[in-house]
Amino acid sequence: MSNFSREVSGASWITVGMVVSQMLIIGATPFIAGIYGPTALGVATTFLALASILAPVLTMRMEFLIPSASDIEARWINSYTFKVTLVGSLMAAVAFGVLIRPNEPLVALMFGLTCLAIAGSAVSMQMLIRQHKYRRIGLAKTVNGFGQVGTQVPIGLAWPGFKGIELGFAVGYIATLIAQRSQPRSDVSSVSPSASRKRSLIRSSLLLCVGGVMNALSVWAILLAISLFHTPEDAGVFSAIQRLLVAPAGFVTAGLLPVVTGSLGSAVRGGSSSAAALRRWFGILAPAALVSIAVFVLVPDVWLLNILGSEYAGAGQYVDALALMIGTQIVAGPLGQALVAMGARRTQFIWDVSRFVVLFLVALVSGMAGAGPVLMTWLLSGVFAFGYVVFLVLVYRVSTNISPPKEAVT
Numbered sequence: 024m025s026n027f028s029r030e031v032s033g034a035s036w037i038t039v040g041m042v043v044s045q046m047l048i049i050g051a052t053p054f055i056a057g058i059y060g061p062t063a064l065g066v067a068t069t070f071l072a073l074a075s076i077l078a079p080v081l082t083m084r085m086e087f088l089i090p091s092a093s094d095i096e097a098r099w100i101n102s103y104t105f106k107v108t109l110v111g112s113l114m115a116a117v118a119f120g121v122l123i124r125p126n127e128p129l130v131a132l133m134f135g136l137t138c139l140a141i142a143g144s145a146v147s148m149q150m151l152i153r154q155h156k157y158r159r160i161g162l163a164k165t166v167n168g169f170g171q172v173g174t175q176v177p178i179g180l181a182w183p184g185f186k187g188i189e190l191g192f193a194v195g196y197i198a199t200l201i202a203q204r205s206q207p208r209s210d211v212s213s214v215s216p217s218a219s220r221k222r223s224l225i226r227s228s229l230l231l232c233v234g235g236v237m238n239a240l241s242v243w244a245i246l247l248a249i250s251l252f253h254t255p256e257d258a259g260v261f262s263a264i265q266r267l268l269v270a271p272a273g274f275v276t277a278g279l280l281p282v283v284t285g286s287l288g289s290a291v292r293g294g295s296s297s298a299a300a301l302r303r304w305f306g307i308l309a310p311a312a313l314v315s316i317a318v319f320v321l322v323p324d325v326w327l328l329n330i331l332g333s334e335y336a337g338a339g340q341y342v343d344a345l346a347l348m349i350g351t352q353i354v355a356g357p358l359g360q361a362l363v364a365m366g367a368r369r370t371q372f373i374w375d376v377s378r379f380v381v382l383f384l385v386a387l388v389s390g391m392a393g394a395g396p397v398l399m400t401w402l403l404s405g406v407f408a409f410g411y412v413v414f415l416v417l418v419y420r421v422s423t424n425i426s427p428p429k430e431a432v433t
Contacts, residue, residue, distance in 0.1 A: 040161030044168030051172040052266045058179035059188060061259025067188035068262040069250055070130075072243035073119075074137040074192075079235025081111040081142040085228040087235075087363045089149040096224060097153055099215045104146045112139035130186050133193040140196035147203040163202040171195035230368055234375035241375070241410075244382045245403045252390035252399070261396065264341040298422040301361070305415075308354040316350035319343070340397045348404040351411035358418050367421045374417060378410040 056064055082104045089097045116135025124130045144163070151159050171191040178187030216224070240247070246265065250258040319342055362371040385406055389399050 036158045036161040037164065038161075040164035044164045044166075047168035047172045049267055051176055052263060055175050055179060055188065056259075056263050058176075058183055061257075061263070062255040063188065063259070064262050065250065065255040065258030065260075067186070067192070068246060068265075069258065070134065070189050071137070071192050072246055073123075074134060074141055076236060076239040076243065077115055077138050078142040078145060079232055079239055081108040081115070081138060082146055082232075082235075083107070083225070083228045084231035084235040085224065086146040086149040087231050087360060088224060088228060089146075090153055090360070090364050091366070092224075095214050096216050096220070097150065099221065100224065101146055101150050103221075105143055108139060108142040108146070112136070112142070127186075130189060133186070133189050137189075137193045137196055140193065140200045143200045144196060144203055147200065151203060159203060163199045166198040166202045167195045169195075170198035227368065230372040231363065234372040237375045237379035241379050241382050241407075244386060245400055248386040248390060248399055248403065249396045251386075252394075253396045257396045260338050261341055261400065264338050264345070298419075301358070301419060301422045304357065305354070305419075308357065312350040312353040315353055316346050319346035319349065341400055344397060344400040344404050348407040348411075351408045355411035355414050358415070361418045362421060365418075365421050367417075370417055370421060374410075374414055378406070381406050381410070 059067075085100050085104045089100055092100060112135045115138045116131045119134040120128055120131030124134075148160055148163070151157070171194065173191075174194045175187050175191035178185055178190060215221075246258060246261060249261050362368070362374070382403060385402050386399065389402050394402070
């Protein structure tokens, strides 16, 4: 089987798993939105956002070094980051319970478990990518959807006042972690990198860690801005739309990012060029993005109102505001780890920081100026779209060696 055929086959397995997962989540969204209401949905989505933002701190983003690392280094990174994540998640649960949700120890426990599962899954997925075990990644995507929906809907029907959405997030991501790590460890070895090499890998991950936190903050910027400057109900309406609209970008990114990252990592380890492969992926993803933008723009508002209910009136305005952002994300998402895989870690860091700073300033200025949640979404979505275009230009320049030489691990 050719490399491209293997990539397509791997993408198919992951996409199937992601489609099943997202269809479960999308199908259950109207029920969850109706059972819990906009406020609970907004608060719970913020819970997930905080856990996602903390994940790169826990792993120090060392998992991004796995695809292009040596076998010995990859095994050590996998073991080391999981241990650090385990300790960090316990500390995160305590801090969450003391500072954010006092007198709610069960929710704090859910938060710690969610942090552990998201961070641990990020590391284990990179090991699977390296080993081209894409079926396992697809299975993990599927069990995530079953875990979330299978918890949130029954809990909501039986105990609507309970934090069922948060519990569903914890169960779903724990199921993902178990599915990705429950495999025979045929590559176990007592050999590990030298102490100096370990320190070098840790230092190399520091920029990735800072950039990863800024990237996570950026991903959740719109929700966090709406939560900060507007009501939980506004955040809940946006969250419902976000759950529905991220599906196309989520399908493409989840299906192709591991495959693209794996192929680029193999190219780097083998010393071959990655420009041709990137051009091929550009040609595949760009038409899909244009079709998605057109579909979003043409979606009648009344459809969303019928799906979500009268509590979510005005949700259609967010669809138009997010269309361009999601369209560009469909192209950029699968290439999200391309710069790191090709060795351009400082370039990735500069892009992460620049996007975060612009998003922060736009959110702060628009919020203080009294911009409504829909206008704020338009402004931040525009920043996202522009940032993705810049990212794609950087990826192409690095792949063709027009940019400065790749940064080495120091």
